[in-house]
Amino acid sequence: MSHYDLIVLGAGSGNMLPGDDLRHLRTAIVEPDRFGGTCLNRGCIPTKMFVVAAEAASNARAATRLGVHATVDTVNWKEIRDRIFGRIDPLHEKALAYRRENGIDVYTEPARFIAPKTVLVGSEQLTADTFVVAAGSRPKLPPIPGLSDVPHHTSDTVMRIDEIPPSILIVGGGFIAAEFGHVFASFGSQVTIVQSGPRLLMAEDEQVSAAFTEAAAHRHRLFLEAQLTAVRPDGAGIAATVAGPAGEVDVHADLLLIATGRRPNTDLIDAAAGGLTLDEHGHVVTDKEYRTGVPGVWALGDIANHFQLKHMANAEVRVVAYNLQHPGAERGLTSTVAPHAVFTEPQIASVGLTEQDARARNVDHMVALRRYSDTAYGWALEDTTGFAKLLVDPTARALLGAHIFGPHAAILIQPLIQAMSLDQTVDQIARDVLYIHPALTELVEQALLEVPRP
């Protein structure tokens, strides 16, 4: 049995916790897989590196409408894949060696609680005064009859395949379906998406979700309000029965990708044996300062929250690191504004309330909308579908939510996130700030100017 001041379970976001300020603590990190966790190894980073390559192919094809006649001769998947993972894979060994060189004990088998503040790692029992539980989440597999008998992928494995599949069937209509649909379609695959809901990206503002679903229908074969009721081997690929409003349809695909959400790894760490309380979705329950119900045990990231976003996990690490150093003066996140982006085509970014949220919660609101095509740079781009939509409190004239659908949405939304976080009014950010002409940021300025004045 070894005892530590601090044990961190999971070296995804958890690996950022032991910094200079906590160097005096005798620390262990338990990570059975790769340092960097989901985001670095099989999430944000590699997906966006594939998206960069997808955009290069997609932009080359789209340039024709501007009079630039380029063709995409070949997409060399192996070259793209090996370049991406050739950059990512060495980082694990470096991070692990760095931790060990700096006096941190690293355990490379999974941990599971056997009692509050006691974990079993391999055959070794570890105890600590302080635990930070950051063991993340993993893909959830739906109960599709026949699934265990056919080859299938999740986001964990699909980026390591050897060839671009001529056709791909994606089950699910969320972030991962939208991003991988874009990547594989840009690389020449025929993409079919089977989504249980009536639109793709159902959690987005309904106008964004509807516009994206319409755009996706031009690129992919879509089955909405549909389920896979059976799947079986078919040559080197699979055949699936898709049941939807139009009845049952058989679909063949060379590759099957399941993207129906993720579940927290609380079962893997036996959170219950550790005395941790779980919510109805299996997440560890914490207070606003990220304390669990067990004194000295903290939890952060995907295992503890519903955001499932890396910038939220990063912010939580900073808060927990602060709280470990300031007993009695703990704090929560300084901003409760949680933005996100979907790196698909067209790009999507969002912060705050959607219009359907505002209606459902009876929140008094005004809506302002500006199209890309009505701004100078959007006009130059000849964009036909993009828009920025704002929800505004008519009394406080503060932003309640912002949703952008179109090129560079993830960057364009940043001043609006700033405004919400810093409690600026729409009038301040519309009129007290200069926007560079004719940059695309004028979309944000002009959307703000569309907000009705009292």
Ligand SMILES: Cc1cc2nc3c(=O)[nH]c(=O)nc-3n(C[C@H](O)[C@H](O)[C@H](O)COP(=O)(O)OP(=O)(O)OC[C@H]3O[C@@H](n4cnc5c(N)ncnc54)[C@H](O)[C@@H]3O)c2cc1C
């Ligand atoms: C395909 C994909 C794309 C994404 N893209 C984005 C994006 O663009 N932007 C964004 O903000 N977010 C994105 N995300 C979400 C983001 O990756 C996660 O929110 C983030 O990585 C969560 O960090 P975490 O530290 O909580 O978990 P993780 O990074 O998953 O780290 C948890 C670690 O715990 C380890 N672990 C598991 N079991 C045990 C155990 N028993 N004992 C000890 N350790 C254990 C795991 O091996 C893992 O390394 C994406 C996710 C996916 C799947």
Ligand SMILES: NC(=O)c1ccc[n+]([C@@H]2O[C@H](COP(=O)([O-])OP(=O)(O)OC[C@H]3O[C@@H](n4cnc5c(N)ncnc54)[C@H](O)[C@@H]3O)[C@@H](O)[C@H]2O)c1
């Ligand atoms: N850009 C980003 O920030 C980014 C990118 C990728 C993933 N992520 C994170 O990863 C998480 C997981 O992504 P995801 O796309 O797997 O989940 P998701 O929760 O975004 O979407 C899951 C979708 O699958 C559908 N679905 C569920 N069961 C189904 C079934 N049996 N048949 C057909 N459809 C079904 C749901 O209607 C939903 O639309 C996200 O919540 C997100 O936080 C973030």
